Amino acid sequence: MLTLKDCIVLHGKDLRPYQCHQFTVEQDTITHIDLGSPCNQLEQGSLVIIPGLYNSHTHMGDSCLPDGTTGMTLEEGFFRPNGYKYRELGKQTEAEHLEHLVAHLRYMARTGTVGHIDFREQGVYGSQLLRQAADKTGVNSVILGQFNQLPFTESQLQENRDGLSDSALAELDALLTIADGFSESTMNDLTDLAWQQIYLRSQHKLRAIHCLENEGYRDTSLAVTGRGDLERALELYQPHLVIHATVANAAEIGMLSAHRVNVVLNPRANANLGLPLPPIAPLLQSQANLLLGTDNGLLNSPNMLAELDFTYKVAKSQFGSAALRPDPVDILKMATSNLHGVLGQDIYGYLEVGLPADFAVLNFRQPHLRATRHILASIVSRTTPDDVLATVRQGQVLYQDPTFALAA
Numbered sequence: 001m002l003t004l005k006d007c008i009v010l011h012g013k014d015l016r017p018y019q020c021h022q023f024t025v026e027q028d029t030i031t032h033i034d035l036g037s038p039c040n041q042l043e044q045g046s047l048v049i050i051p052g053l054y055n056s057h058t059h060m061g062d063s064c065l066p067d068g069t070t071g072m073t074l075e076e077g078f079f080r081p082n083g084y085k086y087r088e089l090g091k092q093t094e095a096e097h098l099e100h101l102v103a104h105l106r107y108m109a110r111t112g113t114v115g116h117i118d119f120r121e122q123g124v125y126g127s128q129l130l131r132q133a134a135d136k137t138g139v140n141s142v143i144l145g146q147f148n149q150l151p152f153t154e155s156q157l158q159e160n161r162d163g164l165s166d167s168a169l170a171e172l173d174a175l176l177t178i179a180d181g182f183s184e185s186t187m188n189d190l191t192d193l194a195w196q197q198i199y200l201r202s203q204h205k206l207r208a209i210h211c212l213e214n215e216g217y218r219d220t221s222l223a224v225t226g227r228g229d230l231e232r233a234l235e236l237y238q239p240h241l242v243i244h245a246t247v248a249n250a251a252e253i254g255m256l257s258a259h260r261v262n263v264v265l266n267p268r269a270n271a272n273l274g275l276p277l278p279p280i281a282p283l284l285q286s287q288a289n290l291l292l293g294t295d296n297g298l299l300n301s302p303n304m305l306a307e308l309d310f311t312y313k314v315a316k317s318q319f320g321s322a323a324l325r326p327d328p329v330d331i332l333k334m335a336t337s338n339l340h341g342v343l344g345q346d347i348y349g350y351l352e353v354g355l356p357a358d359f360a361v362l363n364f365r366q367p368h369l370r371a372t373r374h375i376l377a378s379i380v381s382r383t384t385p386d387d388v389l390a391t392v393r394q395g396q397v398l399y400q401d402p403t404f405a406l407a408a
Protein backbone atom coordinates (compact mmCIF):
# COMPACT_ATOMS: atom_id res chain seq x y z
CA MET A 1 0.00 0.00 0.00
CA LEU A 2 1.19 3.56 -0.80
CA THR A 3 -0.24 6.59 0.96
CA LEU A 4 0.18 10.36 0.63
CA LYS A 5 -1.45 12.77 3.07
CA ASP A 6 -2.32 16.48 2.93
CA CYS A 7 -1.35 17.13 -0.64
CA ILE A 8 -2.87 18.48 -3.86
CA VAL A 9 -4.23 16.07 -6.48
CA LEU A 10 -5.26 16.78 -10.06
CA HIS A 11 -8.53 14.87 -10.03
CA GLY A 12 -10.52 13.35 -12.87
CA LYS A 13 -10.39 13.81 -16.61
CA ASP A 14 -10.45 17.60 -16.31
CA LEU A 15 -7.31 17.56 -14.12
CA ARG A 16 -8.83 19.94 -11.57
CA PRO A 17 -6.58 20.63 -8.58
CA TYR A 18 -8.08 19.79 -5.19
CA GLN A 19 -6.77 19.63 -1.68
CA CYS A 20 -6.48 15.97 -0.80
CA HIS A 21 -6.42 14.67 2.77
CA GLN A 22 -5.39 11.18 1.76
CA PHE A 23 -4.45 9.42 -1.49
CA THR A 24 -4.10 5.63 -1.21
CA VAL A 25 -2.91 2.95 -3.61
CA GLU A 26 -3.32 -0.77 -3.02
CA GLN A 27 -1.48 -3.05 -5.42
CA ASP A 28 -1.96 -1.49 -8.88
CA THR A 29 -5.09 0.56 -8.19
CA ILE A 30 -6.07 3.89 -6.59
CA THR A 31 -8.36 2.82 -3.74
CA HIS A 32 -8.99 6.06 -1.89
CA ILE A 33 -8.93 9.79 -2.65
CA ASP A 34 -10.23 11.91 0.22
CA LEU A 35 -10.83 15.23 -1.56
CA GLY A 36 -11.08 18.62 0.12
CA SER A 37 -11.77 21.95 -1.59
CA PRO A 38 -10.71 22.95 -5.09
CA CYS A 39 -7.38 24.71 -4.86
CA ASN A 40 -5.46 26.53 -7.57
CA GLN A 41 -2.87 28.37 -5.51
CA LEU A 42 -0.55 27.72 -2.61
CA GLU A 43 0.80 29.75 0.31
CA GLN A 44 3.28 27.41 1.95
CA GLY A 45 3.85 24.74 -0.68
CA SER A 46 2.58 21.19 -0.96
CA LEU A 47 3.15 17.90 -2.70
CA VAL A 48 1.20 17.78 -5.96
CA ILE A 49 0.05 14.48 -7.48
CA ILE A 50 -0.42 14.54 -11.25
CA PRO A 51 -1.30 11.71 -13.65
CA GLY A 52 1.82 9.91 -14.89
CA LEU A 53 2.87 11.55 -18.17
CA TYR A 54 2.71 9.81 -21.55
CA ASN A 55 5.18 10.69 -24.28
CA SER A 56 3.34 9.87 -27.51
CA HIS A 57 6.23 10.10 -29.96
CA THR A 58 9.70 8.78 -29.23
CA HIS A 59 12.50 7.07 -31.08
CA MET A 60 14.33 5.71 -28.04
CA GLY A 61 16.54 3.66 -30.36
CA ASP A 62 18.60 6.72 -31.24
CA SER A 63 18.77 8.08 -27.69
CA CYS A 64 22.27 6.53 -27.71
CA LEU A 65 23.36 9.41 -30.01
CA PRO A 66 22.37 12.65 -28.26
CA ASP A 67 22.66 15.63 -30.61
CA GLY A 68 24.29 13.43 -33.24
CA THR A 69 22.49 15.13 -36.12
CA THR A 70 23.42 18.65 -35.08
CA GLY A 71 23.92 20.61 -38.30
CA MET A 72 22.13 18.07 -40.52
CA THR A 73 18.86 18.37 -42.41
CA LEU A 74 15.96 16.00 -41.83
CA GLU A 75 16.95 14.09 -44.96
CA GLU A 76 20.68 13.87 -44.08
CA GLY A 77 20.01 12.82 -40.51
CA PHE A 78 16.96 10.61 -40.58
CA PHE A 79 16.00 9.23 -43.99
CA ARG A 80 16.72 5.69 -45.12
CA PRO A 81 18.82 4.05 -46.34
CA ASN A 82 21.88 6.20 -45.64
CA GLY A 83 20.82 8.84 -43.12
CA TYR A 84 23.12 9.29 -40.10
CA LYS A 85 20.62 7.61 -37.78
CA TYR A 86 20.51 4.35 -39.73
CA ARG A 87 24.26 4.24 -40.33
CA GLU A 88 25.00 4.71 -36.63
CA LEU A 89 22.30 2.37 -35.30
CA GLY A 90 23.83 -0.39 -37.39
CA LYS A 91 27.10 0.00 -35.46
CA GLN A 92 25.65 -0.51 -31.95
CA THR A 93 26.18 -3.90 -30.38
CA GLU A 94 23.10 -5.44 -28.81
CA ALA A 95 24.48 -5.10 -25.28
CA GLU A 96 25.49 -1.45 -25.71
CA HIS A 97 22.21 -0.55 -27.31
CA LEU A 98 20.17 -2.23 -24.60
CA GLU A 99 22.11 -0.37 -21.92
CA HIS A 100 21.35 2.99 -23.59
CA LEU A 101 17.66 2.11 -23.94
CA VAL A 102 17.36 1.13 -20.28
CA ALA A 103 19.17 4.29 -19.15
CA HIS A 104 16.90 6.54 -21.19
CA LEU A 105 13.71 4.80 -20.08
CA ARG A 106 14.87 5.36 -16.49
CA TYR A 107 15.51 9.01 -17.32
CA MET A 108 11.94 9.28 -18.63
CA ALA A 109 10.62 7.84 -15.36
CA ARG A 110 12.80 10.34 -13.50
CA THR A 111 10.99 13.13 -15.35
CA GLY A 112 7.47 11.96 -14.42
CA THR A 113 6.75 9.81 -17.49
CA VAL A 114 5.16 6.36 -17.08
CA GLY A 115 4.78 5.38 -20.71
CA HIS A 116 5.62 6.24 -24.29
CA ILE A 117 4.72 5.35 -27.85
CA ASP A 118 7.88 4.42 -29.67
CA PHE A 119 8.53 4.39 -33.39
CA ARG A 120 11.12 1.63 -33.40
CA GLU A 121 13.52 1.09 -36.25
CA GLN A 122 15.46 -2.09 -37.08
CA GLY A 123 12.52 -4.39 -37.77
CA VAL A 124 11.72 -7.34 -35.48
CA TYR A 125 15.11 -7.11 -33.73
CA GLY A 126 14.56 -3.45 -32.86
CA SER A 127 11.13 -4.06 -31.36
CA GLN A 128 12.40 -7.02 -29.33
CA LEU A 129 15.28 -4.98 -27.93
CA LEU A 130 12.99 -2.20 -26.72
CA ARG A 131 10.62 -4.76 -25.20
CA GLN A 132 13.53 -6.12 -23.14
CA ALA A 133 14.46 -2.63 -21.96
CA ALA A 134 10.86 -1.85 -20.99
CA ASP A 135 10.63 -5.08 -18.99
CA LYS A 136 13.74 -4.07 -17.02
CA THR A 137 12.40 -0.61 -16.09
CA GLY A 138 8.62 -0.97 -15.69
CA VAL A 139 8.02 1.92 -18.11
CA ASN A 140 5.17 1.12 -20.54
CA SER A 141 6.68 1.00 -24.02
CA VAL A 142 3.96 0.94 -26.66
CA ILE A 143 6.03 -0.24 -29.61
CA LEU A 144 5.30 0.49 -33.25
CA GLY A 145 7.66 -1.42 -35.52
CA GLN A 146 8.86 -0.54 -39.00
CA PHE A 147 10.51 -2.56 -41.77
CA ASN A 148 14.23 -3.14 -41.29
CA GLN A 149 14.95 -2.18 -44.89
CA LEU A 150 12.76 -0.17 -47.24
CA PRO A 151 10.78 -2.81 -49.18
CA PHE A 152 10.65 -0.84 -52.46
CA THR A 153 13.21 0.66 -54.83
CA GLU A 154 12.93 4.31 -55.82
CA SER A 155 11.59 3.37 -59.28
CA GLN A 156 8.96 1.04 -57.77
CA LEU A 157 7.84 3.91 -55.53
CA GLN A 158 7.60 6.25 -58.52
CA GLU A 159 5.43 3.75 -60.42
CA ASN A 160 3.26 3.23 -57.31
CA ARG A 161 1.94 -0.08 -58.56
CA ASP A 162 3.52 -3.03 -56.75
CA GLY A 163 2.41 -4.54 -53.47
CA LEU A 164 4.63 -5.94 -50.71
CA SER A 165 6.68 -9.03 -51.58
CA ASP A 166 6.11 -12.30 -49.75
CA SER A 167 9.22 -11.70 -47.66
CA ALA A 168 8.06 -8.18 -46.69
CA LEU A 169 4.64 -9.56 -45.74
CA ALA A 170 6.33 -12.20 -43.60
CA GLU A 171 8.42 -9.50 -41.90
CA LEU A 172 5.25 -7.47 -41.30
CA ASP A 173 3.49 -10.44 -39.67
CA ALA A 174 6.54 -11.12 -37.48
CA LEU A 175 6.69 -7.44 -36.49
CA LEU A 176 3.02 -7.37 -35.56
CA THR A 177 3.55 -10.41 -33.34
CA ILE A 178 6.17 -8.70 -31.17
CA ALA A 179 5.14 -5.03 -31.48
CA ASP A 180 1.92 -3.26 -30.52
CA GLY A 181 1.51 -1.88 -34.00
CA PHE A 182 3.09 -0.50 -37.14
CA SER A 183 4.50 2.73 -38.39
CA GLU A 184 6.71 3.83 -41.27
CA SER A 185 8.65 7.04 -41.56
CA THR A 186 6.43 8.59 -44.25
CA MET A 187 3.61 7.67 -46.63
CA ASN A 188 6.15 8.11 -49.44
CA ASP A 189 8.16 5.07 -48.27
CA LEU A 190 5.51 2.61 -49.51
CA THR A 191 3.10 2.20 -52.42
CA ASP A 192 -0.65 2.71 -52.16
CA LEU A 193 -1.21 -1.03 -52.51
CA ALA A 194 1.26 -1.75 -49.70
CA TRP A 195 -0.59 0.65 -47.37
CA GLN A 196 -3.84 -1.17 -48.11
CA GLN A 197 -2.17 -4.53 -47.41
CA ILE A 198 -0.84 -3.23 -44.10
CA TYR A 199 -4.23 -1.85 -43.14
CA LEU A 200 -5.86 -5.23 -43.72
CA ARG A 201 -3.21 -7.12 -41.74
CA SER A 202 -3.16 -4.80 -38.73
CA GLN A 203 -6.84 -4.73 -37.78
CA HIS A 204 -6.20 -5.39 -34.09
CA LYS A 205 -3.01 -3.37 -33.88
CA LEU A 206 -2.11 0.30 -33.62
CA ARG A 207 -1.30 2.17 -36.82
CA ALA A 208 0.62 5.43 -36.93
CA ILE A 209 2.34 7.55 -39.56
CA HIS A 210 4.44 10.71 -39.74
CA CYS A 211 2.69 13.27 -41.98
CA LEU A 212 3.45 16.82 -43.09
CA GLU A 213 6.68 17.14 -41.14
CA ASN A 214 7.90 19.39 -43.94
CA GLU A 215 6.54 20.50 -47.32
CA GLY A 216 8.45 17.68 -49.03
CA TYR A 217 6.15 15.04 -47.51
CA ARG A 218 3.11 16.57 -49.23
CA ASP A 219 4.93 17.56 -52.45
CA THR A 220 6.41 14.09 -53.08
CA SER A 221 3.09 12.42 -52.41
CA LEU A 222 1.28 14.84 -54.75
CA ALA A 223 3.83 14.30 -57.50
CA VAL A 224 3.55 10.50 -57.37
CA THR A 225 -0.13 9.94 -56.55
CA GLY A 226 -1.94 13.24 -57.08
CA ARG A 227 -2.86 13.35 -53.38
CA GLY A 228 -1.09 14.80 -50.37
CA ASP A 229 0.38 12.48 -47.75
CA LEU A 230 -2.26 13.20 -45.08
CA GLU A 231 -5.12 12.61 -47.49
CA ARG A 232 -3.58 9.30 -48.59
CA ALA A 233 -2.96 8.21 -45.00
CA LEU A 234 -6.56 8.79 -43.96
CA GLU A 235 -7.92 7.06 -47.06
CA LEU A 236 -5.67 4.00 -47.32
CA TYR A 237 -4.40 3.32 -43.82
CA GLN A 238 -6.77 4.87 -41.25
CA PRO A 239 -4.04 5.58 -38.70
CA HIS A 240 -4.79 5.77 -34.98
CA LEU A 241 -2.06 8.40 -34.70
CA VAL A 242 -0.85 11.08 -37.11
CA ILE A 243 2.51 12.53 -36.09
CA HIS A 244 3.77 16.07 -36.75
CA ALA A 245 1.25 18.02 -38.90
CA THR A 246 3.97 20.68 -38.77
CA VAL A 247 3.07 22.32 -42.08
CA ALA A 248 -0.64 21.42 -42.08
CA ASN A 249 -2.61 24.06 -44.02
CA ALA A 250 -6.19 25.11 -43.32
CA ALA A 251 -7.63 22.32 -45.51
CA GLU A 252 -5.48 19.71 -43.78
CA ILE A 253 -6.39 21.00 -40.31
CA GLY A 254 -10.00 20.69 -41.49
CA MET A 255 -9.37 17.04 -42.44
CA LEU A 256 -7.78 16.28 -39.06
CA SER A 257 -10.72 17.92 -37.33
CA ALA A 258 -13.45 16.25 -39.42
CA HIS A 259 -11.97 12.79 -38.75
CA ARG A 260 -11.22 13.65 -35.10
CA VAL A 261 -7.72 12.37 -35.66
CA ASN A 262 -5.31 11.83 -32.77
CA VAL A 263 -2.52 14.23 -33.72
CA VAL A 264 0.83 14.00 -31.95
CA LEU A 265 2.81 17.26 -31.88
CA ASN A 266 6.48 17.65 -31.02
CA PRO A 267 7.33 21.30 -31.47
CA ARG A 268 10.81 21.15 -29.88
CA ALA A 269 12.00 18.62 -32.46
CA ASN A 270 10.48 20.63 -35.32
CA ALA A 271 12.24 23.76 -34.06
CA ASN A 272 15.53 21.92 -33.63
CA LEU A 273 15.45 20.95 -37.32
CA GLY A 274 14.80 24.53 -38.39
CA LEU A 275 11.28 23.61 -39.50
CA PRO A 276 8.20 25.75 -38.92
CA LEU A 277 6.38 25.32 -35.63
CA PRO A 278 3.17 23.27 -35.83
CA PRO A 279 -0.18 25.12 -35.89
CA ILE A 280 -0.87 24.39 -32.22
CA ALA A 281 -3.44 27.16 -31.74
CA PRO A 282 -5.64 26.24 -34.74
CA LEU A 283 -5.44 22.56 -33.81
CA LEU A 284 -6.48 23.33 -30.22
CA GLN A 285 -9.57 25.03 -31.66
CA SER A 286 -10.36 22.04 -33.90
CA GLN A 287 -11.97 18.67 -33.08
CA ALA A 288 -8.63 16.84 -33.44
CA ASN A 289 -7.42 15.11 -30.26
CA LEU A 290 -3.96 16.45 -29.46
CA LEU A 291 -1.12 14.49 -27.91
CA LEU A 292 2.49 15.42 -27.30
CA GLY A 293 5.87 13.78 -27.78
CA THR A 294 9.57 14.50 -27.85
CA ASP A 295 10.54 12.66 -31.10
CA ASN A 296 14.09 11.41 -31.72
CA GLY A 297 16.60 11.03 -28.90
CA LEU A 298 19.04 12.44 -31.44
CA LEU A 299 17.15 15.76 -31.32
CA ASN A 300 15.77 16.03 -27.81
CA SER A 301 15.87 14.70 -24.31
CA PRO A 302 12.76 12.57 -23.69
CA ASN A 303 11.66 15.06 -21.03
CA MET A 304 7.96 15.87 -21.27
CA LEU A 305 8.21 18.69 -18.73
CA ALA A 306 10.36 20.62 -21.21
CA GLU A 307 7.98 19.78 -24.05
CA LEU A 308 4.95 21.00 -22.07
CA ASP A 309 6.67 24.31 -21.32
CA PHE A 310 7.70 24.92 -24.93
CA THR A 311 4.29 23.90 -26.31
CA TYR A 312 2.44 26.17 -23.90
CA LYS A 313 4.57 29.20 -24.76
CA VAL A 314 4.38 28.62 -28.52
CA ALA A 315 0.60 28.17 -28.33
CA LYS A 316 0.26 31.41 -26.37
CA SER A 317 2.31 33.23 -28.97
CA GLN A 318 0.19 31.77 -31.79
CA PHE A 319 -3.03 32.82 -30.08
CA GLY A 320 -1.41 36.24 -29.90
CA SER A 321 -2.90 37.22 -26.59
CA ALA A 322 -2.04 37.21 -22.92
CA ALA A 323 -5.58 35.99 -22.20
CA LEU A 324 -6.07 32.45 -20.94
CA ARG A 325 -5.58 30.97 -24.41
CA PRO A 326 -4.71 28.24 -24.24
CA ASP A 327 -5.69 27.26 -20.74
CA PRO A 328 -2.60 25.48 -19.40
CA VAL A 329 -4.79 22.49 -18.54
CA ASP A 330 -5.37 21.90 -22.25
CA ILE A 331 -1.61 21.57 -22.73
CA LEU A 332 -1.24 19.17 -19.79
CA LYS A 333 -4.09 17.03 -21.18
CA MET A 334 -1.94 16.42 -24.27
CA ALA A 335 0.38 14.35 -22.06
CA THR A 336 -2.33 12.83 -19.82
CA SER A 337 -6.11 12.50 -20.17
CA ASN A 338 -6.25 12.97 -23.95
CA LEU A 339 -4.64 9.50 -24.08
CA HIS A 340 -7.80 7.91 -22.73
CA GLY A 341 -9.25 5.52 -25.28
CA VAL A 342 -6.48 6.07 -27.82
CA LEU A 343 -4.27 3.05 -27.17
CA GLY A 344 -6.90 0.50 -26.24
CA GLN A 345 -5.00 -0.54 -23.13
CA ASP A 346 -5.62 0.12 -19.46
CA ILE A 347 -4.44 3.72 -19.95
CA TYR A 348 -6.64 6.50 -18.62
CA GLY A 349 -4.25 9.41 -18.16
CA TYR A 350 -6.21 10.69 -15.16
CA LEU A 351 -6.72 9.89 -11.50
CA GLU A 352 -9.89 8.56 -9.91
CA VAL A 353 -10.68 5.85 -7.38
CA GLY A 354 -10.66 2.46 -9.08
CA LEU A 355 -8.29 3.49 -11.89
CA PRO A 356 -4.70 2.31 -12.36
CA ALA A 357 -2.20 3.99 -10.03
CA ASP A 358 -0.19 5.81 -12.74
CA PHE A 359 1.02 9.08 -11.23
CA ALA A 360 3.93 11.37 -10.42
CA VAL A 361 4.53 13.39 -7.25
CA LEU A 362 5.84 16.94 -7.72
CA ASN A 363 7.62 18.88 -5.01
CA PHE A 364 5.76 22.16 -4.83
CA ARG A 365 7.54 22.85 -1.53
CA GLN A 366 10.51 24.08 -3.53
CA PRO A 367 11.22 27.83 -3.30
CA HIS A 368 10.33 28.47 -6.95
CA LEU A 369 6.95 26.68 -6.69
CA ARG A 370 5.64 26.91 -3.14
CA ALA A 371 3.74 30.21 -3.50
CA THR A 372 2.31 29.53 -6.96
CA ARG A 373 -0.72 31.56 -7.89
CA HIS A 374 -1.74 29.09 -10.62
CA ILE A 375 -0.87 25.46 -9.97
CA LEU A 376 -1.62 24.23 -13.50
CA ALA A 377 0.37 27.00 -15.18
CA SER A 378 3.29 26.24 -12.86
CA ILE A 379 3.14 22.49 -13.58
CA VAL A 380 3.20 23.16 -17.30
CA SER A 381 5.78 25.91 -17.36
CA ARG A 382 8.05 25.79 -14.28
CA THR A 383 8.46 22.19 -13.20
CA THR A 384 11.79 20.54 -13.94
CA PRO A 385 12.98 16.95 -13.44
CA ASP A 386 14.50 18.06 -10.10
CA ASP A 387 10.97 18.70 -8.83
CA VAL A 388 9.80 15.12 -9.46
CA LEU A 389 9.84 13.15 -6.20
CA ALA A 390 8.36 9.90 -7.44
CA THR A 391 6.93 8.26 -10.54
CA VAL A 392 4.59 5.29 -10.13
CA ARG A 393 3.03 3.04 -12.74
CA GLN A 394 0.33 0.54 -11.77
CA GLY A 395 1.45 0.81 -8.17
CA GLN A 396 5.10 0.07 -9.01
CA VAL A 397 7.60 2.77 -8.08
CA LEU A 398 9.61 3.50 -11.26
CA TYR A 399 11.55 6.38 -9.72
CA GLN A 400 11.85 7.82 -6.25
CA ASP A 401 13.98 10.75 -5.09
CA PRO A 402 16.39 9.46 -2.42
CA THR A 403 15.21 12.16 0.00
CA PHE A 404 11.55 11.21 -0.37
CA ALA A 405 9.57 8.25 0.94
CA LEU A 406 6.13 7.17 -0.22
CA ALA A 407 4.64 5.91 3.05
CA ALA A 408 4.06 2.18 2.88
Ligand SMILES: [Zn+2]
Pocket residue numbers: 057058059119210243295296
Ligand atom coordinates in the same frame (compact mmCIF):
# COMPACT_ATOMS: atom_id res chain seq x y z
ZN1 LIG B 1 9.00 9.85 -35.42
